[in-house]
Amino acid sequence: MRIGDAAAKAGASVRALRYYEEQGLLAATRSASGQRHYPDAAVERVQLIQQLYAAGLSSARIRDLLPCIHSGVSTPESLAVLSAERARIDEQISSLIETRDRLDGVMAAAERATTPTTACATNRR
Numbered sequence: 001m002r003i004g005d006a007a008a009k010a011g012a013s014v015r016a017l018r019y020y021e022e023q024g025l026l027a028a029t030r031s032a033s034g035q036r037h038y039p040d041a042a043v044e045r046v047q048l049i050q051q052l053y054a055a056g057l058s059s060a061r062i063r064d065l066l067p068c069i070h071s072g073v074s075t076p077e078s079l080a081v082l083s084a085e086r087a088r089i090d091e092q093i094s095s096l097i098e099t100r101d102r103l104d105g106v107m108a109a110a111e112r113a114t115t116p117t118t119a120c121a122t123n124r125r
Helices: 003-010 014-022 041-054 059-071 076-113
Strands: none
Touching: 003 014, 003 041, 014 041, 041 059, 059 076
16 A cells, blocks of 8 residues: 555554654555555554554664564573563553552642633523
8 A cells, every 4th residue: 555545544643654664663565656555564664663652662673673573482591672661661661550549639729719700601591
């Protein structure tokens, strides 16, 4: 499929696909006129790459890990890297949950401190 179709199906921009190709994360074949063509599997790969970026992994780390992720086979070294990244993501999740809980507390305190007044009433006539 052409780059625009692959980008649309993956929920990414054409620019992102070009960047992933430049970084060695995605491969395309070229037509005689130079247009990029991607296999159907590229859509899932792009979505995975986006998830890994969103989790804070660098393009170099993603490039190193993609073969292990796709094959389901890893070396002790790559398993250690995967485990370290997973632990880092777990820490991120815990931190985000803590932040959300703090915001909930601030919102609850603000709601308790707010006393409805006539000026704020919604059913004024």
